[in-house]
Amino acid sequence: xxxxxxxxxxxxxxxxxxxxxxxxxxxxxxxxxxxxxxxxxxxxxxxxxxxxxxxxxxxxxxxxxxxxxxxxxxxxxxxxxxxxxxxxxxxxxxxxxxxxxxxxxxxxxxxxxxxxxxxxxxxxxxxxxxxxxxxxxxxxxxxxxxxxxxxxxxxxxxxxxxxxxxxxxxxxxxxxxxxxxxxxxxxxxxxxxxxxxxxxxxxxxxxxxxxxxxxxxxxxxxxxxxxxxxxxxxxxxxxxxxxxxxxxxxxxxxxxxxxxxxxxxxxxxxxxxxxxxxxxxxxxxxxxxxxxxxxxxxxxxxxxxxxxxxxxxxxxxxxxxxxxxxxxxxxxxxxxxxxxxxxxxxxxxxxxxxxxxxxxxxxxxxxxxxxxxxxxxxxxxxxxxxxxxxxxxxxxxxxxxxxxxxxxxxxxxxxxxxxxxxxxxxxxxxxxxxxxxxxxxxxxxxxxxxxxxxxxxxxxxxxxxxxxxxxxxxxxxx
Amino acid sequence: xxxxxxxxxxxxxxxxxxxxxxxxxxxxxxxxxxxxxxxxxxxxxxxxxxxxxxxxxxxxxxxxxxxxxxxxxxxxxxxxxxxxxxxxxxxxxxxxxxxxxxxxxxxxxxxxxxxxxxxxxxxxxxxxxxxxxxxxxxxxxxxxxxxxxxxxxxxxxxxxxxxxxxxxxxxxxxxxxxxxxxxxxxxxxxxxxxxxxxxxxxxxxxxxxxxxxxxxxxxxxxxxxxxxxxxxxxxxxxxxxxxxxxxxxxxxxxxxxxxxxxxxxxxxxxxxxxxxxxxxxxxxxxxxxxxxxxxxxxxxxxxxxxxxxxxxxxxxxxxxxxxxxxxxxxxxxxxxxxxxxxxxxxxxxxxxxxxxxxxxxxxxxxxxxxxxxxxxxxxxxxxxxxxxxxxxxxxxxxxxxxxxxxxxxxxxxxxxxxxxxxxxxxxxxxxxxxxxxxxxxxxxxxxxxxxx
Numbered sequence: 028x029x030x031x032x033x034x035x036x037x038x039x040x041x042x043x044x045x046x047x048x049x050x051x052x053x054x055x056x057x058x059x060x061x062x063x064x065x066x067x068x069x070x071x072x073x074x075x076x077x078x079x080x081x082x083x084x085x086x087x088x089x090x091x092x093x094x095x096x097x098x099x100x101x102x103x104x105x106x107x108x109x110x111x112x113x114x115x116x117x118x119x120x121x122x123x124x125x126x127x128x129x130x131x132x133x134x135x136x137x138x139x140x141x142x143x144x145x146x147x148x149x150x151x152x153x154x155x156x157x158x159x160x161x162x163x164x165x166x167x168x169x170x171x172x173x174x175x176x177x178x179x180x181x182x183x184x185x186x187x188x189x190x191x192x193x194x195x196x197x198x199x200x201x202x203x204x205x206x207x208x209x210x211x212x213x214x215x216x217x218x219x220x221x222x223x224x225x226x227x228x229x230x231x232x233x234x235x236x237x238x239x240x241x242x243x244x245x246x247x248x249x250x251x252x253x254x255x256x257x258x259x260x261x262x263x264x265x266x267x268x269x270x271x272x273x274x275x276x277x278x279x280x281x282x283x284x285x286x287x288x289x290x291x292x293x294x295x296x297x298x299x300x301x302x303x304x305x306x307x308x309x310x311x312x313x314x315x316x317x318x319x320x321x322x323x324x325x326x327x328x329x330x331x332x333x334x335x336x337x338x339x340x341x342x343x344x345x346x347x348x349x350x351x352x353x354x355x356x357x358x359x360x361x362x363x364x365x366x367x368x369x370x371x372x373x374x375x376x377x378x379x380x381x382x383x384x385x386x387x388x389x390x391x392x393x394x395x396x397x398x399x400x401x402x403x404x405x406x407x408x409x410x411x412x413x414x415x416x417x418x419x420x421x422x423x424x425x426x427x428x429x430x431x432x433x434x435x436x437x438x439x440x441x442x443x444x445x446x447x448x449x450x451x452x453x454x455x456x457x458x459x460x461x462x463x464x465x466x467x468x469x470x471x472x473x474x475x476x477x478x479x480x481x482x483x484x485x486x487x488x489x490x491x492x493x494x495x496x497x498x499x500x501x502x503x504x505x
Numbered sequence: 506x507x508x509x510x511x512x513x514x515x516x517x518x519x520x521x522x523x524x525x526x527x528x529x530x531x532x533x534x535x536x537x538x539x540x541x542x543x544x545x546x547x548x549x550x551x552x553x554x555x556x557x558x559x560x561x562x563x564x565x566x567x568x569x570x571x572x573x574x575x576x577x578x579x580x581x582x583x584x585x586x587x588x589x590x591x592x593x594x595x596x597x598x599x600x601x602x603x604x605x606x607x608x609x610x611x612x613x614x615x616x617x618x619x620x621x622x623x624x625x626x627x628x629x630x631x632x633x634x635x636x637x638x639x640x641x642x643x644x645x646x647x648x649x650x651x652x653x654x655x656x657x658x659x660x661x662x663x664x665x666x667x668x669x670x671x672x673x674x675x676x677x678x679x680x681x682x683x684x685x686x687x688x689x690x691x692x693x694x695x696x697x698x699x700x701x702x703x704x705x706x707x708x709x710x711x712x713x714x715x716x717x718x719x720x721x722x723x724x725x726x727x728x729x730x731x732x733x734x735x736x737x738x739x740x741x742x743x744x745x746x747x748x749x750x751x752x753x754x755x756x757x758x759x760x761x762x763x764x765x766x767x768x769x770x771x772x773x774x775x776x777x778x779x780x781x782x783x784x785x786x787x788x789x790x791x792x793x794x795x796x797x798x799x800x801x802x803x804x805x806x807x808x809x810x811x812x813x814x815x816x817x818x819x820x821x822x823x824x825x826x827x828x829x830x831x832x833x834x835x836x837x838x839x840x841x842x843x844x845x846x847x848x849x850x851x852x853x854x855x856x857x858x859x860x861x862x863x864x865x866x867x868x869x870x871x872x873x874x875x876x877x878x879x880x881x882x883x884x885x886x887x888x889x890x891x892x893x894x895x896x897x898x899x900x901x902x903x904x905x906x907x908x909x910x911x912x913x914x915x916x917x918x919x920x921x922x923x924x925x926x927x928x929x930x931x932x933x934x935x936x937x938x939x940x941x942x943x944x945x946x947x948x949x950x951x952x953x954x955x956x957x
Contacts, residue, residue: 183546200507200530200551409538 028502029094031085033101038080039171040102044109045073050158051113054232055151062149065116073109093501095184100496102168103484107131110159119152124473131480133159135487136369138246138339138456139447139479141469146251150232156247157239163487164243164272164369165213166190173206188492192366193377193416198280212279213369217242220268227260237261241268244370246339246456253341253464254329262325262342266332270302273336273364292404294365294376298335301375305331305359309352316348327352335359337371339456339464346463353459360449371454371486373423380408380416422490427452430478437475447471451479452486506530507571508864509597511557511587512578513540516602516627519857520575524864525550527947532566535578558586563594571597573622573867575860581605588621598622598867600860606743623863627852632747634855635829638848639733639802640755655917655924655940657687657881657888658719659711660728661845662704668726669708674700680725684714685916685926687942688886693839695885697914697944711881713916713940715924733757733801733827739786739816740807741765741772744831744852748804749776760795762786786816798823806831817846865889865949881942888916888942891951895935898952905929908956912944915954 048070055063090098110133111126120126125141132139133156145153166189186202187195197205217238224234236249248254254262274295281290309327310320317323326343333340334356345356363372383401390399401408427448434444439461446458447468457464471479485493495501506529510517513535521544525531531550534557535541545552555562557576568574574591576584581603588599600623608615612624641647647658662668668676673686677700689696690709696702704710712719723729735758738745745761752759753776760780763769773781784791786807792798803820805813810832817828829848832841841849881888893900899907904915904927918925919938925931933939941948948954 183549197551200525200532200549202549204530 028097029085029087029089029091031083032088032090032094033098034080035083035085036098036168036171036175037102037105038077038082039175040106040167041073041077041109042081043077043167043171044106045070045077047158047162048073048113048155051151051155054154055149058150060149060151062113062117062119062151065113066151066155068116069109069113072112090184092184092187093495095188096492096495097501099168099185099188099488100484100492103134103488103492104496106167107134107484110134110155113155114152117149117152119148122473124476125469128468128476128480129156130159131483132451132456133157133245133247134163135454135483136160136163136243136245136337136371137451137454137483137486138240139451139462139468139483140247140456141467141476143467143469144251145247145249153236153247153249154232157236157245157249160243160245160247161217161239162243164245165210169202169206170210173203189488190367191364191369191371191487191489192275192374193380193419194366194412196277198277208280209276212276213242216268216271216279220264223264223268224261227258227264229261237265238268240340241265241338242272242369244269244272244336244338244364244368244454246333246337248340255342257342259325262329265340266325266329269332269336269338269340273332273368273370274298275365275367277367294379294403297379298365298375301359301362302331302335305335305355308355309348312349312352330356331359334455335362335370335372336364336368337453337455339450341457341464344463344465346459346465357446357449357459360446360453360455363453373420373453376403377416377419379403380413381420383408384413384417419490422494423452426482426485426490430482433478434471434475437472438470447479448482452482454483454486506573506864506867507567508532509534509557509563509566509568509571509574509591511535511574511576511584513537513544514577514579515853516577516856516860517575518544519854520577520860521550522548523857523861527865527949529864532571534562534566556583558583558590560590560594563587563590568595568597571595573598573600573864575600577602577856577860581608585615585619589619592620600625600863602627602856604628604743606746609747623860625856625859627856628743629747630855630859631744631831631850631852632751635744635748635804635848635850636751636755638829638850639736639752639757639804639827655713655715655919656719657711657713657916659709659881660723662706662708662710663728664706666704666706666726666728668704668710669706671704672700673698673702673704676704676726680722682722682725683718683926684712684722685914687711687713687888687914687916688881690882695882695944697886697912697942713942714926718926735760735800736802736804737762737795737797737800738804738806739763739813740805741768742806742808745804745806746772746775748806749779753778760797760800762791762795762797787812789819792819792823798825800825802827802829804829804831808833810834814841814844814846818844821846886942886944887947888940889948891939891941893933893935893937893939893951897933897935898955900933900935903930903932909954910946910956912946913948913954914942916940916942 048066051066052063055066107127107130111130114120114126114129115123120129128141168189169186172185198208199205220241221234221238224237233249240247254265278290278295306328310323314323329342330345361373362378363374364370366374366376387399387401390397401413430448431444434448442459443461447462450456450458462468508524508529509532510521511534513533521531521533525548532553533541533544533550534553534555536556538554541552541554553562553566568591574597576587578584584601588601591597591599599621601621602625604627609626609629615621616624637647647656686698688711689698737760739762741761741763749759760782761772762782762784764785766783769781769783782795803825805816807813813830813832817830820828827847829850830846831850835851915927917940918927918933941954
């Protein structure tokens, strides 16, 4: 294990985080809030610690798969720990566990909150919450690694560990340029949404918060009722952008290069199909509750987009919807967004490979001597990929069940606990019942909160980095 | 620069590593998914699985925006096809490796007709290299710069040499040396020595200077040089064919030893003036009987590395002055280097070096031009030749006044036909050719040698 390289990377991460903290500091300064001082102190501490850790460049810059996983998992934990400090310091959160829950929820783009009301919070805190979504959405480590003054290769391991999806591919030969392209797309889309929201009549502060939150598919709101009181135009803008940010960013690059055919791959088609089906079912199911069919479609599409993109905004308390709609929502919670997007969940591409694998197994039962390859977009899927998808689902179920059991010792009912774990491991935010869109996670015991924090991190980093970080095997000398 | 490498064998991998390190956008293409994945994990580049001669794969690899395609698959015909296809779709330059001797005579024709930028035959390149070594036997290896006007000679300081224990400064004064001490290798370390550096026995030293000055220097330090008059070659590989052609030119008597009778006959029919001996080259008696042990040089070119190493060691111990050993696998280069074999030839490395040199020359367009680049000590020290432009910041200032970086050495200045071994008072002028020796830092432009 290359510990000095881990130290060095963490140092740089802290330097970057202190830079990120500038945004809430500026916000606080503009609105004249005392909370800005908490952010300033944290930024200075983070800067000092970062300088200390990154002062000495490591001699060996090699990073292998093992270090890649550990660096990514540790970075996300350290980043959250530091980000939680100002929330406690300014008095917004009562305990550090609460503050950590809120920050992890932010960086992992979950959007599960422990605040019952947010409108009274300092604006710098609100801005920091949304900004953590935006930072966590694309992942910050690939960005840092691409610009670190180090010559060692092997950055692919970091990218693979941090990027969502079963298979990570570069767009152009150089990691740095690939990262640049992806962040440019991210930045541009966020900017477009910001402008659209401003045109729709939102104030700059609200529009910034919404854009950050949507881009990272996070879901922290700045109003108690999330988006219920927003205009229909604003709701539609958010719906569209939630869907845009849950599609593989590689596709946008392909579209920019006029390769539309390649961009519309089967994952995106399946994703859109699921969205259309879910919206249709929910619209029909809830039609009776609304005045017009237009209103029903608006609420259904907003909610489906919000859940499948794993954002977690709401225009309606969907917990009050009929059972069929609620069931559909819970199911699409597991599906999640496309690989290579900012969304969470199991990812459509994994579901696709899983189903194709099942179909193949059925074929082999009927025709034992048949040789059949799984193909996606007419390309054969490698055996390793299928194996990793299967292993992923296995680990996913295991972590899910273990978390559910621990959380069940708490006071909540089955629906609450089940959807709480679902909503955190899939990085959605609101669940049903006592953790529904109008409720929050404050009532859980500190132990349950820690478990849910683990679930959020595991879900965002796609399980394996967190498992490897906490596995004793990792640290044995080989 | 964007470079597509088709074929991820040894040459492909070496090239991918070198070119990626130099900051190029590298895309590798191979049919084997395992190889592509391995190389894409190791280096920061893009891997494409597929046949590099197909339109689909080439498009996927981004041929339309590529500057150069290098085809180094195992098959000559596939390499040619890759280059032809690439030329059809884009304006990129193409390099093909052609192994078969059948194409060797057609190189110029193929280059012209198919519009290739470079054709490289690894066996021929290796033969050229060996011939150069044999023509200058006491130096371990030789590289020429500036179209053959400057020679860089690498040799091992023998035990009991007068130079051992002496500092560079003293050596220059005492031997009135008109050559420049370039690099010193000691064990696994490599140095660009300054004046206070002290030589030790068994150091490997490289010097730069005109051939005549080098000879004088060797003479003064009592380093024996005897030209090769006859050489024994083991094996009848393609390299041996080319080598015979080269050596016949310089009038060296050649003896070939080959254990396969048919191959012997074939070889004898192609090379009239060569003594072809049918026999087992690992048979000590045969080597003694045929006078191999008393020949000036032994070149081991069989296709088994171990056999080549053993033969060279045996020949060395039996008193052959110069041995050249062909080795295909260089994974154990540290161990092999400790055996004190004189010259080790690796055709694949030579191929990768030559292509790498071409790419660097191609890449350099601004300020001053890099002409050739040579790895003096692999991965540690390089020598590069530049042409100085009118606008270069280093002109018209005496060298001692230039803030030159540490570990950078101006090794030679060429002005017209004149070679200058630079001293502090010398001045670089526009249109000079300059040879620069550098350590770890890579120099792409002449202006890079100055301290910021």
